[in-house]
Amino acid sequence: MKPKHVAQLIAILMLVFCYSYVAAEHQKKTYIVHMDKSLMPLPFSNHLKWYETTMKSVSMANNILYTYDTVIHGFSTRLTVEEVKLLKQQHGILSVHEEKIYELHTTRSPEFVGLERNNMVLPEFSSGGNDVIVGVVDTGIWPGTKSLDDTGLGPIPRRWKGTCETGKGFSKSSCNRKLIGARYFFKRYEASLNGSIEQNGESKSPLDDAGHGTHTATTAVGSPVTNASLFGYARGIARGMAPKARLAVYKACWLTDCFETDILAALEKVITDGVDVLSVSLGGSLAGYDQDSVALVTFVAVSQGIFVAFSAGNEGPTPKNIKNVAPWITTVGAGTVDRDFPAYVTLGNGKTFKGISLFTGNPLPNSFMPLVFAGNVSNNTGSSGCYPGSLPPGSVAGKIVMCEVNAYSGAQKGMVVKAAGGVGMILANPVYSLKEVEVDLHFLPTASVDKKAHDVIKSYIASDHNPKAKITFGGTKLGVQPSPLVPKFSSRGPNPITPKILKPDILAPGVTILAGWTGKRSPTQLKDDPRRVEFNIESGTSMACPHISGLAALVKAAHPKWSPAAIRSAFMTTAYYTHKNGKEILDVATGKPATPFEQGAGYVDPVSALDPGLVYDASTIDYLNFLCALNYSSTTIKIYSGGEFACIKGKKYRVEDLNYPSFAVPLPKASNGSSGQTIVKYTRTLTNVGTPETYRVVVSSKTVAVKIKVEPEVLKFVKKNEKKVYTVTFTATSLPSGSISYGRLVWTGGKYTVSSPIAFSWE
Structure with missing residues (x-):
């Protein structure tokens, strides 16, 4: 074969190879690979090397996108279907699944x-x-x-x-x-x-x-x-x-x-x-x-x-x-x-806590760093709030500092820690809360954590002669539950x-x-x-x-x-x-x-709300009657009404009759010598703004101390803007001062459910 023909053949083979490679790349999809951290072979000094070797065993292109080593352990990568099959057979693989595409929102x-x-x-x-x-x-x-x-x-x-x-x-x-x-x-x-x-x-x-x-x-x-x-x-x-x-x-x-x-x-x-x-x-x-x-x-x-x-x-x-x-x-x-913005604190003893953070700079190295409690180094002995001037210059150099939540903003505390040489901050809430909901935009790597984490981290610092921690970030997460x-x-x-x-x-x-x-x-x-x-x-x-x-x-x-x-x-x-x-x-x-x-x-x-079925409407006169029920002076009523309304002397005005979509029922506390029972009545008017329906009432209560009776129990509407009146009678037993409970009054008819909360309080 002549040299020029050899060159032509090589060129053709290269084109075929390139075409095949490009075609294969187009066939690839992105997968999330979960690894069993405990199964990392001893020869590997870190997980990244292990992940890379695992990938090389199934693909010529070691195209790891991200590695994860905080909450999950593994990596994301681009693979063909055949490569996925091979990968699933490798040592330490927990799962391989195709990534989900999420539609992003901001205010959410x-x-x-x-x-x-x-x-x-x-x-x-x-x-x-x-x-x-x-x-x-x-x-x-x-x-x-x-x-x-x-x-x-x-x-x-x-x-x-x-x-x-x-x-x-x-x-x-x-x-x-x-x-x-x-x-x-x-x-x-x-x-x-x-x-x-x-x-x-x-x-x-x-x-x-x-x-x-x-x-x-x-x-x-x-x-x-x-x-x-x-x-x-x-x-x-x-x-x-x-x-x-x-x-x-x-x-x-x-x-x-x-x-x-x-x-x-x-x-x-x-x-x-x-x-x-x-x-x-x-x-x-x-x-x-x-x-x-x-x-x-x-x-x-x-x-x-x-x-x-x-x-x-x-x-x-x-x-x-x-x-x-x-x-x-x-x-x-x-x-x-x-929606949440997760951040993670991992202690030197292996315990990891999920918090939240908005941090925008360079993250800390994915390695443990010295950890200190602010109260142990503060100018004001025992002060753990990291307020301005509380940490001596250089006192926390190269360390992650645990600060406790107080009146100062998290961002301001971070500036204090940074000025004293700190490289990261754990902002810990010393008061119980179901979920940490406050989030700050931080100047240095920071994770805000709840009281449970606060207690464990503080105890760890006190008991370990060389406490360490690392902080990592999870970006924006949607679908957080329970919510709201x-x-x-x-x-x-x-x-x-x-x-x-x-x-x-x-x-x-x-x-x-x-x-x-x-x-x-x-x-x-x-x-x-x-x-x-x-x-x-x-x-x-x-x-x-x-x-x-x-x-x-x-x-x-x-x-x-x-x-x-x-x-x-x-x-x-x-x-x-x-x-x-x-x-x-x-x-x-x-x-x-x-x-x-x-x-x-x-x-x-x-x-x-666009089609509620029924509404509790109220006019200016209703609100003026409400003010009359509070026994405000004629001068006040005149100011509110512009002089066009006056409370009728001798007429009984009641706050309970204001046509409000909810019920607040304050009740007397238990006392010696009282009968222990109170009866109050509230009147409401419903206006039909939807398809005419026949509505039936259902009441529920979290307490046996109050009995609820609604009259009538059925309201039949036959036209738009029609109004119907009903009365609710609450018969209550006295409870200790400060007691509260609640219930619901719901009218159901056709496709509509018209719900009103009821709140009881014993003053």
């Missing part, structure tokens, strides 16, 4: 509350409330965020009377067809300063210097943003609950204070500008309604058809600390979603102002929520943090409130004639309070089933 809450699965069949949810206007009273807005994109939105509704105020960092062009209004209210705040707002380093404009306002606003109505994340965590599509709704922002809170004077000025403009939904994630007053100006202004707002949602507060788990309890507003508590839960920070009842009105009303996603952020402040909100982000992860009832506000915009779009009370009722009577497996939602603070004092009616289910 649209899918978690059920919106995504219904977009194709519910056009009113898909449109997102095109002409509904949501007003947000908060710290302003960051106009540069992609969450305010107005692509696809039509002209601004003609009924809109608001404006786009300008100032430092904020021009007329900052507003668009999405952000249709922006105002700022500063007079009281500026008066509290020694100089001007600008001298305080803040923007005298609607510009958000704090981040809180942008986060809440975009949670409610943010436009979809693809590939959003916080340094890679929670990556996916970020969107608000009502992505097509319009936004109007009212900056009444600043970096250090929210003054009632400024808030009231903002609320006034909310009413006159023409918003449909108002979202306020601020702490409220515990004063009576005659001393609460915010309650008064929101009463006016609701009277004019504006749905008003307030956050419940973050002062749990202590009872009776709930804020914003006026019955005309919707009070929102926080619940978790099924009630986080311990969410404020609880009983209602300290009006015990016969149950608060909170409902739960919504409020833990590790990703939403828009300001370019003026770091994601940790610490001055020494130079980082800037477009999205941030935050937790609190502040995050839960705008979920309900955005969802209210969707329901408002579908039912424009529904009153604020009807919308709230739809949310409450369709909320769920058990998981799919039938088990009750748990309270993180106790590990026990959550009562209505923690969760209200339950966790919001907006798709069911």
